[in-house]
Amino acid sequence: MHDPASLPRLPPLSAGTLLRALFKCPSTADARAPLATRFLLSSLDAGHVARYRAALGFGGTHVPLTYYYLLAQRAHLATMLDAAFPFRLVGAIHVDNLLRAGAQPATGRSLVLASTVGIAPPAANGAVQASLDTEASQDGQLVFACRSTYLVVRGRRGGGPRPPAAPAPDLAPLASWQLANASGRAYAALSGDWNPIHLWPWSARLMGLRAPITHGMHTLGRTCAELERAGGRPLRLLDGRFRAPVELGAAVRLAADLAQGCYTVEAAGRAAVEGRFDFDAAQVMQGAYSRS
Template sequence: MNAPALPRHAWWLMLRAGLSRPRAGGAVPEAPAHWQAPALSARERSAFKAHLGFGPETEVPLSLHYLALQRAQLEWMLRPAFPFRLLGMVHMAQSLTRLAPWEVQAPFEIGLQAALEGKRNVRLEAELRQAGRPVLRASSLYRPPRDPGARPLRERAAEPPPEGAPLAEWTLPAHAGRAYARLSGDANPIHLWPWTARYFGLPRPIVHGMHTLARCEAELARARGEALSHIELQFLRPIALPGAARLHGDAAGFEVFSAAGRCATGSAR
């Protein structure tokens, strides 16, 4: 039996997510699922690379694949038995590993399997294949959202970044979440407007975790002079908008800081 086609528009999936209701007593489905996806278009690659600051050393960013992967994840989490609310879901960690060269003109298949990690977190493991060959592996960890109307979380005291000049730094205007949402289709309300963020218990909107990961990938690849084959990032605290980010370290180990302190830690190669 052939795998179904991957939905092309994350916006439609987000709308369905907003209308969905968690099923009391439901369980995280553990049966694997598969989707077929067309080749990444030149326009999609170009827009993503330009927006996130990638240089010529990276033809196909690792983080670009997450745009298709997220649509598969949303489709999977929209299953009736899924026990958590989707809007407001918090991205806790992400890893992306290239297993073989990516053929830019070739379609691909996404295989996805999930499991509950701890009491509430959901781990999604994925493999992307071209012509039956594994070419990319991904692991995503998500935390379900807090109840709507919950009191905003208190922002922790600021932590100073390491001494010395950062490897890179970038500013994040108030509309950064909406700009990335237009690019990626990820219209999670916690990224968009102050009032939508407050509804989910956040004092201010926060930038997408994958925006931070992609910026780290772009800057590390530029510093190395070659594309990365692996990157992983733990999101320790959100970067509120508007704001700024500073990248310290190197591919072996790096950290991202905002005015609030350390926001993410990761490694790459």
């Protein structure tokens, strides 16, 4: 067992990191070869957690489940920048994200983030998805687990008619909000994700989009806050499947079934995100960092 103190530090999301991602070329590595990384985070930044809570509208004092993605994202990007990851990062599409909470972390103590990569066999149309699984632990106890799935190779168009979509569940309206035109830049400053598609109209057009879109995890974070507010408890599990982009300035609506644990986020008349969730029955909306 390695001494955690000897592990490399969890890299920040910086302009230099994003430039490396933009210019990373596909490697000749075997896509079936195992790829795993381990990083050390010296401690959670309580001030940053507080800013995240305020920006997304969380109640209570716990660490929000979706905040952990900001840590997992840093581990994921560092892992995908490894020469052994055989795909380019430009053009990769975040298609699904699953977060699961463990114990609330203690302040001032380190976390170990261990990540592994799984690459699915190509679909019939040639599309390839890669999943990155990260588990964060503190003193051997799980704090959170995150699985992010990315479309890393787009499939061929055509291939016959698509199967009919499953009928949408009958969900009750829960919340709505209006995205500000500057919300992409605000969330980028909070998350460190300065992907040009989220920032300005001109930068989005340079990347092939007609308009800037919000970060998918911005939508999922706001969804998490609204579900917790309605249920009166923190979430211990949240899955989000990203179906369609949400443009900055759009009106967004959340509908959910709190008893069945399913939700849909709609914008511009179509489903943008949908998934499932589970409340933490052991907590009401309180519980700060553990101080043990």
